[in-house]
Amino acid sequence: MGILFEDGNFGLFRDGFLQTVELSAVSAVLALLLGTLLAAFRVSPVPVLRVFATTWVGVFRNTPLTLLFFAVTFGLPRVDVHLSAFVCAVLALGCYTASFVCEVLRSGVNTVPLGQAEAARSLGLTFGQTLTQIVLPQAGRAVLGPMSSIFIALPRNSAIAGAFNVAELYSVQQTLSERGYAIFAVFFWVALAYLFLSALVGLAFRGLERRPAVAR
């Protein structure tokens, strides 16, 4: 189990770990923003936006992530769009996760009593104000549980990026295996790193849940 501390392996492992963290964090931000926007589209009174968001969710939620990575990494260069591997990975991961965020938020919106929105509208708030200041804050609190599942899955899904030119934890595992280290020791450390990340995300959401819930 001491392989992490031999022949400069620790530096490699650290770099891979940080790359996983960076990729997950950037993708999470993209997923959260895009997912919220899509959820807003899906509950909006404008039919075009509703269709757009529904189609988006239908496509991205039903496509295997590896296939999305392929489409972004090998499809885009063929239409002369050349992006860096990291950007490709963020796009694939972010768009994929956004569709899940959107659906979870939408079910949260359905938990907010209709009276809340009606009261806000009768006070003269616009649709946008009603959504961002009244409905979404309450909806978000209601779905912290399923939301945490999505963001715990994100770092683990990011391992696919290792096969698409992003040097993260999966690449570390491949490199160490190739150098002939015992496979169980390699997987032990990589699994521990992912476990650490998942625990961190889980704790963050636990903290959020402990914040005083909205008084109903």
Next chain:
Amino acid sequence: MPIRRTLAAALAVLALTATAACGKSGSPSAGTDSAVKPSGYTVKSGVALDGSATLAAAKKRGKLVIGAKADQPGLGFEDVTTNTRTGFDIEIAKMVAADLGFSDSQIEWKTIDSANRETAIAGGQIDYYVGSYSINDKRKAQVSFAGPYYLAGQDLLVRKDDTSITGPESTKGKKVCTVTGSTSVDQIKPYGADVSTFGSYSSCVDKLITKDVDAVTTDDAILKGYAAQNSGQLKVVGKPFSTEKYGIGLNKDDQVLRNAIDDALKAHEDNGDWKNAYDATLGRSGSPAPQPPALERY
């Protein structure tokens, strides 16, 4: 009907992906065709290797279980549509099997990933392994090696019309692609190349054809296979800058079997089977057959 619209959109995206995936023209060949066919090997009968636990178990089973690669055209490739395996490594495995008394129909192939080779051999899931398996001391601690049967070296695969890359020194600042985590990464980096890594060599070859990278680097045996597969489009530079000895991996304690495999390799190198196998597989890349390396018995 929102469902129908969603379906239409999804299909449109899939169609786009499909057209994007059709970058290569024509259908791929596994790097072997009827021009040069490796001949069948004479199966020896009455092979008795007392003291080899692996072979005793295989005899009892009536099948020899051989581990191989399935994703290296011309070297170790499995055509899943016809369920046949082709390539230089596959031929080597068959020759050895014939000398151990097993015909082609008595071989059970198992595809084993690079990372799982030692585990599969030590755990007895396979009797021996032939698949671009480099001999090194770290691996010798867990398994033993017969051979080497081929001397490979890290080389570069470039587009046929590219004259700017003539060897590793000329890759400075060029985009070079290889597989995630492979030792090839460490060996090309000192030359100042801009290295990108993907999950498979075929991804790299695709990037080479779409001109996203300038070269693919790994063992020349693997590159020759891709050059043979995309004949006329790609070429192997032919300036190897490392040495990889390909051996046949087997159980660490089975000295008897190791000697028998070494004997089989020697016999087939001497009677010309080795060269025929090369010409029918990797030779189709345009690189002439090298001399088989000297066996290292221990």
